[in-house]
Amino acid sequence: MDVNTKLEKMREQIMAAAEAEAKKTLADAEKKAGEMLEEENERIIAEQNRSLLAKASRAESDERKRVSESKFAADRKVLLHRNALVNSFFDEIRGELEDLTDTDKYRSHLEKCAELADSREKMTADTAVYCRKKDVKTAQEVLKKYGIRVETDRNITLGGLIFKYPEKGIFIDLTLDSAFEAQREAFSARSEMQL
Numbered sequence: 001m002d003v004n005t006k007l008e009k010m011r012e013q014i015m016a017a018a019e020a021e022a023k024k025t026l027a028d029a030e031k032k033a034g035e036m037l038e039e040e041n042e043r044i045i046a047e048q049n050r051s052l053l054a055k056a057s058r059a060e061s062d063e064r065k066r067v068s069e070s071k072f073a074a075d076r077k078v079l080l081h082r083n084a085l086v087n088s089f090f091d092e093i094r095g096e097l098e099d100l101t102d103t104d105k106y107r108s109h110l111e112k113c114a115e116l117a118d119s120r121e122k123m124t125a126d127t128a129v130y131c132r133k134k135d136v137k138t139a140q141e142v143l144k145k146y147g148i149r150v151e152t153d154r155n156i157t158l159g160g161l162i163f164k165y166p167e168k169g170i171f172i173d174l175t176l177d178s179a180f181e182a183q184r185e186a187f188s189a190r191s192e193m194q195l
Contacts, residue, residue, distance in 0.1 A: 086184075086187065086188070090180075090184050090187075093180070093183075094158070094180065097158050097159070097176050097180065098158065101134075101135075101158070101159045101176075106138075106159065107138055107142065109159075109160075110131075110135070110138060110139060110142045110160075110161060111142050113160060113161045113174040114129075114142055114143055114146065114161065116174060117161070117163040117172045117174060118146065120172060121163075121165055121168065121170050121172065123146045123148050123163070123165075124148075124165075124167070125147060125148065126165065126166055126167050127146070127148045127163060127164065127165050128148065128149055128151060128163075128164045128166070129143055129148055129149070129150050129151070129161055129162070129163055129164075130150075130151050130152065130153035130156065130161065130162040130164070131150060131151075131152065131153065131156060131159075131160070131161050131162075132152065132153070132154075132156040132157065132158075132159060133152045133154070134159075135159060136150055136152060139161060155177070156175050156177055157177055158175065158176035158177045158180060159175065159176045159177075160173075160174050160175030160176040160177065160178075160179070161174050161175065162174070162175060
């Protein structure tokens with residue numbers, strides 16, 4: 001009986017050792033499975049985060065593009081409206097200049113142009129003066145005292161005079177056309193509007 005008891009004790013020890021080994025193996029397997037599951041969860045979460053970040057980045061990019069297009073459209077609309085206002089403003093000024101050329105003040109203006117040109121560069125017989133067709137008679141009267149020829153220039157539409165000194169290569173433009181365009185350009189250059 002002693003052998004049976006010893007065998008039984010040995011069997012119990014072997015069973016206990018096997019059970020302990022099985023528990024340890026199970027615990028290791030559960031730990032390894034937990035680690036693998038955690039790694040897989042982290043990989044899935046990282047992949048989802050990358051996917052979400054890519055979607056967010058695309059959405060942000062699309063939104064920036066939409067805002068940029070909207071801003072461009074709004075800026076364009078403002079610019080077109082501003083240009084329409086500027087054109088209307090300068091059309092009114094052009095009309096007033098055209099009205100001015102039908103008054104005695106215009107003749108006085110042509111006399112001042114002749115005096116100004118002569119003060120900058122003395123007129124000689126070689127000097128040529130150009131004006132619009134409508135102003136030939138008035139220009140000839142104004143420039144009679146200088147003894148120079150008056151010719152028409154179809155590029156002058158508003159009025160004024162151009163003085164050419166061919167022997168000196170000098171050109172003095174005192175037309176309303178060039179003054180008008182210079183003011184129009186200066187007005188645009190001074191614009192406070194920023195787009």
